[in-house]
Amino acid sequence: MNLETDILIIGGGSAGTMASIVAKEQNPDVDVIIFEKGEINRSGSIAMGMDALNIVVQPGTTTPELYIHSALIATEGILDYKPSYVMAKRSYSMLKRLESWGIRFPRDDENKYISLQVHAKGSFLLEMDSPELKLVLAEKVKEAGVRVINRTIITKLLVDEGQVNGALGFNIRTGEFVVCKAKATILANGGCARFSLPNSGYLYGTFDYPGNAGDGYSLAFRAGAQLTGFEYTNCSPLIKDLNCPLLYITLTRGAEVINALGETIDLEYVSTQNMLKELREGRGPIFIKMNHLSEERIQEIERILFTTERPIQKKFWENRGIDFREGLIELGETEYQLCGGHGMTGIVVNEKTETTLKGLYSAGDVACVPFQHLTGAFVFGEVAAEEAVKFVSNKDQCKVEQDLIDEEEQRLISIMENNNNGSVSVQDFEYKVRRTISDYVVPPKNETKLERFLWWLPRFRKDLKNIRITDYHELSKFEEIQFILDCAELSVHASLARKESRWGWFHYRTDYPEKDDKNWKKHIILEKGIKSGEVQTLLVPIKKGGEN
Ligand SMILES: Cc1cc2nc3c(=O)[nH]c(=O)nc-3n(C[C@H](O)[C@H](O)[C@H](O)COP(=O)(O)OP(=O)(O)OC[C@H]3O[C@@H](n4cnc5c(N)ncnc54)[C@H](O)[C@@H]3O)c2cc1C
Numbered sequence: 151m152n153l154e155t156d157i158l159i160i161g162g163g164s165a166g167t168m169a170s171i172v173a174k175e176q177n178p179d180v181d182v183i184i185f186e187k188g189e190i191n192r193s194g195s196i197a198m199g200m201d202a203l204n205i206v207v208q209p210g211t212t213t214p215e216l217y218i219h220s221a222l223i224a225t226e227g228i229l230d231y232k233p234s235y236v237m238a239k240r241s242y243s244m245l246k247r248l249e250s251w252g253i254r255f256p257r258d259d260e261n262k263y264i265s266l267q268v269h270a271k272g273s274f275l276l277e278m279d280s281p282e283l284k285l286v287l288a289e290k291v292k293e294a295g296v297r298v299i300n301r302t303i304i305t306k307l308l309v310d311e312g313q314v315n316g317a318l319g320f321n322i323r324t325g326e327f328v329v330c331k332a333k334a335t336i337l338a339n340g341g342c343a344r345f346s347l348p349n350s351g352y353l354y355g356t357f358d359y360p361g362n363a364g365d366g367y368s369l370a371f372r373a374g375a376q377l378t379g380f381e382y383t384n385c386s387p388l389i390k391d392l393n394c395p396l397l398y399i400t401l402t403r404g405a406e407v408i409n410a411l412g413e414t415i416d417l418e419y420v421s422t423q424n425m426l427k428e429l430r431e432g433r434g435p436i437f438i439k440m441n442h443l444s445e446e447r448i449q450e451i452e453r454i455l456f457t458t459e460r461p462i463q464k465k466f467w468e469n470r471g472i473d474f475r476e477g478l479i480e481l482g483e484t485e486y487q488l489c490g491g492h493g494m495t496g497i498v499v500n501e502k503t504e505t506t507l508k509g510l511y512s513a514g515d516v517a518c519v520p521f522q523h524l525t526g527a528f529v530f531g532e533v534a535a536e537e538a539v540k541f542v543s544n545k546d547q548c549k550v551e552q553d554l555i556d557e558e559e560q561r562l563i564s565i566m567e568n569n570n571n572g573s574v575s576v577q578d579f580e581y582k583v584r585r586t587i588s589d590y591v592v593p594p595k596n597e598t599k600l601e602r603f604l605w606w607l608p609r610f611r612k613d614l615k616n617i618r619i620t621d622y623h624e625l626s627k628f629e630e631i632q633f634i635l636d637c638a639e640l641s642v643h644a645s646l647a648r649k650e651s652r653w654g655w656f657h658y659r660t661d662y663p664e665k666d667d668k669n670w671k672k673h674i675i676l677e678k679g680i681k682s683g684e685v686q687t688l689l690v691p692i693k694k695g696g697e698n
Contacts, residue, residue, distance in 0.1 A: 169336050346591070640685060
């Protein structure tokens with residue numbers, strides 16, 4: 151399939167759908183294509199709906215300045231101020247946009263939006279009550295006249311002299327090779343959910359959307375863009391075995407967390423670090439306790455948990471015979487992930503979503519705007535669209551070298567031909583890669599451990615030839631394993647570079663156990679070195695700016 155467009159969006163999740171709708175709104179004559187690996191009605195982190203917009207600055211209640219204050223605490227100072235400031239500033243108008251599309255934000259008796267405090271400072275989280283959110287977005291995309299190419303995985307960005315001119319990929323069912331030339335490209339394809347192995351052992355039993363395998367990080371790195379925050383390897387204490395979220399829903403409504411000794415854990419503002427500490431120091435298992443809550447509160451919690459994000463929870467608790475009125479919810483550690491939404495990992499972007507490559511914009515979990523959550527995906531989807539529309543006006547389509555296209559097509563064809571009789575299934579291979587990430591890349595870290603992964607890395611890459619690929623779906627999994635390997639390599643380099651401990655457990659180095667603001671209150675930036683594939687690390691001062 152050979153396509154040409156003005157704006158190509160990779161990923162039809164929260165940021166990608168928003169970007170496409172806003173681009174058409176800005177200029178209906180601009181042609182927009184979304185490539186989505188899954189199916190746009192249900193793909194991505196939202197899938198159904200969400201119970202909250204985690205960051206909203208309500209006029210008269212909070213301010214963008216207060217949000218920056220809070221973000222500085224969460225990031226321990228490793229924050230590029232401007233994008234976070236812009237996100238906070240535009241968050242309320244984003245809420246209003248969503249409301250105008252029929253998304254419900256409950257209000258209290260005084261007609262004020264219901265807000266809850268989960269940040270160190272300020273009540274920024276606004277309740278949202280819309281299990282059909284993803285369908286609304288997908289419908290808006292259709293109405294806007296955006297071309298959506300589902301079930302198509304992008305495997306390479308087209309780059310020429312530092313400018314991105316489109317992308318290449320294939321349909322994961324038919325194998326059809328896809329070429330899309332574009333005047334501007336927006337990467338909106340999520341974080342790396344499939345990083346370390348979940349304790350359950352299920353490859354796809356991850357907290358975050360398992361279709362996101364760090365594709366965007368890897369594509370951007372290979373294309374020459376700068377990335378940051380890969381040493382922030384985070385996990386959460388969530389429902390054991392199911393890895394479903396519930397902390398913000400239960401704890402903000404009065405639930406408590408107790409340890410194995412029956413002691414209540416001090417959670418400050420929903421501090422996951424304190425819960426993880428209990429587990430690590432042997433006072434687990436830990437549990438959420440709700441038996442002290444009123445029937446009305448429990449029903450409110452059940453309604454949210456059983457309808458909005460993953461309704462399967464209802465069945466899960468019924469099958470376990472647990473009723474929140476009496477029973478306890480056991481929490482367990484999730485797998486480690488890399489994410490610009492729940493964490494601090496991503497492509498370096500400025501407040502206009504520009505990356506360090508011309509013509510490439512990035513929004514949502516794939517971009518580094520720390521802890522931006524759904525608000526960031528929506529706001530920066532909007533910003534990316536505005537910027538891309540400006541960028542493509544009066545711009546001609548760039549020339550793309552046919553050799554680059556042929557090379558990628560040939561690479562994919564030869565995997566299908568050569569790996570047909572491989573001895574290892576793609577699932578077994580991924581299991582081993584991610585188990586090794588669990589062994590060496592995640593905390594507690596030290597130089598020897600991290601170097602052990604670098605010892606394994608070339609062996610894994612060499613062994614790719616032994617993976618058995620019999621259809622295009624398996625070919626897509628094969629590509630994802632390479633994305634995961636790239637992410638692990640980036641994470642190891644960033645973790646080796648940051649010779650201190652920071653963010654509690656998430657970058658705890660046993661060989662440098664102290665935080666060292668004097669030398670390390672800096673961004674660690676990663677980029678491709680001159681030698682092919684080499685990862686180069688740079689230490690960059692904290693970027694303050696804007697109104698701060
Ligand atoms: C379980 C859960 C609950 C959450 N709850 C809340 C909440 O209540 N409030 C809040 O503010 N935030 C919440 N968040 C965070 C928020 O959902 C995310 O930050 C946000 O949705 C990320 O949007 P995104 O567009 O970056 O990624 P996604 O929505 O995940 O979209 C990425 C898309 O890219 C596609 N893709 C990936 N790779 C490729 C490729 N190579 N080619 C083509 N397509 C590709 C994927 O299929 C996917 O559809 C939650 C997240 C999770 C996982």
